Amino acid sequence: MNLSEMSKEEIAPLLEIEKQKFTAFKSKGLKLNMSRGIHSVEQLEISMPIMDIFHSSAEMKSEDGTDCRNYGNLTGIAEAKRLFGELLSVCEDEIIIGGNSSLALMYDSVSRAMTHGIMGSTPWRLLPEVKFLCPVPGYDRHFGICETFGIKMINIPMSETGPDMDMVEKLVSSDETIKGIWCVPLYSNPDGIVYSDETVKRFANLSPAASDFRIFWDNAYCVHHLTEKENKILNLLEEAKKAGKEDMVFEFASTSKITFPGAGVSVFAASKANISYVESILKYQIISYDKLNQLRHVRYFKNLDGLKEQMVKHREIIAPKFNLVVNTLSEQLDGICRFVKPEGGYFVSVFVPDGCASKVVSLCKEGGVTLTGAGATYPYGKDPHDSNIRIAPTFPPLAELSEALELFCIAVKIASYEKAL
Ligand SMILES: Cc1ncc(COP(=O)(O)O)c(C=O)c1O
Structure with a gap:
């Protein structure tokens, strides 16, 4: 009762x-x-065989001959870009292979926008106010990033098909202090909601008042199905390209819940223009991420089917x-x-x-x-x-x-x- x-x-x-x-x-x-x-x-235990990939006489070169034990390849080795590009259905020049945490890539993306702006925009730290839309309930660590940078958060209710898009469209198009939105589009954290095709299309067609507005598309659970039926969402970057709005998308994922949490490989996917902008600043932050781990992951999975x-x-x-x-x-x-x-x-x-x-x-x-x-x-x-x-x-x-x-x-x-x- x-x-x-x-x-x-x-x-x-x-x-x-x-x-x-x-x-x-x-x-x-x-x-x-x-x-x-x-x-x-x-x-x-499932991932322990990844430990056997390397030993003191193992081949440590990537397919283009890069010695993965050394510095180099800021945006990742080719075979890792291919594998994770296939995972997210993006091209190899639309992806950066990061370190052991996608959350760190998200934090860095916000941090970079604060200090440098995005693709020529005013650095966010110089603006009187910066706001992010936060579909709720959501992932506490996303909110933590905003809180630590003093970004004001606005709750957006979730429905069975994703965030309330009427509200998102209205706010994003009318308020230029809104610079981002956090989304976990497939199996949202915590509700497990799968964004509908209509929701993804509406995201791809947003007309933000702020030129440096970005959709933080955290595809953390892109292959994390609990049933034999595998839910699929539309590819946001591809949809946004159709509308000529691909610069609006920042996508993230990692192998944290595939191999070892905190010891996997992370990825950032975005338009070519965004990738070059990120690279132009990233090169001052890091010489190269851990290519040995990239190589190890690719050799372990072999291909997307293996993953x-x-x-x-x-x-x-x-x-x-x-x-x-x-x-x-x-x-x-x-x-x-x-x-x-x-x-x-x-x-x-x-x-x-x-x-x-x-x-x-x-x-x-x-x-x-x-x-x-x-x-x-x-x-x-x-x-x-x-x-x-x-x-x-x-x-x-x-x-x-x-x-x-x-x-x-x-x-x-x-x-x-x-x-x-
Ligand atoms: C939605 C979401 N994004 C990101 C992360 C963290 O990912 P990573 O380990 O790659 O930093 C988690 C971890 O629980 C998560 O739930």
Whole structure:
């Protein structure tokens, strides 16, 4: 039954039962962290053969003869550009292979715009105000980048097809202080939303008031499917080219959730004009990224099919965990919570009754399970409804996840019942 249809007399005894369960649960002394989307040990094992690619007598030259042990090739080795270019369906001259983190590439892109502007525009640090649009709920680290640079963030509601495009179009075209928008277009973090073709087309056809407005297209989960059916989104750069607006796109991805988080390869894709602009400044920042890691990744995957085979292995390990989350929430919290079963990505985004998220997170902490902080999925850590909680189920083994979910459901019920009373 829906909680809102229940009387106080019906709810009160249920609250007592959950409180007793909570006390019993606490005595178990559980200690679990479900706060971040990271690989389980089993997933890390999948990539161990990459360690065997190199040994002291291995060939260290890339296909064009570059010795990858040395400086050189600022924008990456050719075979890495080809592989990751194919992954994102962009040309080899539209891509830069970065270091171990796409987040660092995003941070650098904003930082560069602050100090140098973009392709001749006024450096953002000289402007009285700079704003970014932030589809919510979203990725806390995107918001952190804005916060650290003093960029004002504006919440944009998400729908099942992506951000509210009426609002995006209106704001972007009328306010030249709006310089960017954060998007995770395939399996958004945390909702797992897949941007529809119409949404991508509307992004490609935006008419921003600011000439240096950029869409920060974080394609972090581009091959991270949880089902055999593989969702696909339209290629934003290609769509933008059709409209002659390709300079508006900054795309990012990495192998963090493919090989080793924090020890993979990142990529930046954009128009040729953007790539040359970035290169012209990047050359003062770094002589070259880690080409050995680029070479190692290409030799390990061999080609895009190899990379996709690796993702099937991940799926086999993590899909049962997502199924467990979704089944448990459906059975236990029907009528109390709202969530969508994700078909990819790394999270399940749960909306508990308004005003209850902080309480749920603190009860879980008290019971031994650390969740992502309430509010973390919103700019400035402020969820206006105190409702969204991001569950990251990949790390714990199934048995522990099951226990953590049991606690989560108890916590949601306690918080919701108390609120209703
Ligand atoms: C949407 C999104 N972008 C970027 C990252 C971080 O990627 P990287 O390890 O390449 O910095 C994450 C990690 O969880 C993420 O969820």
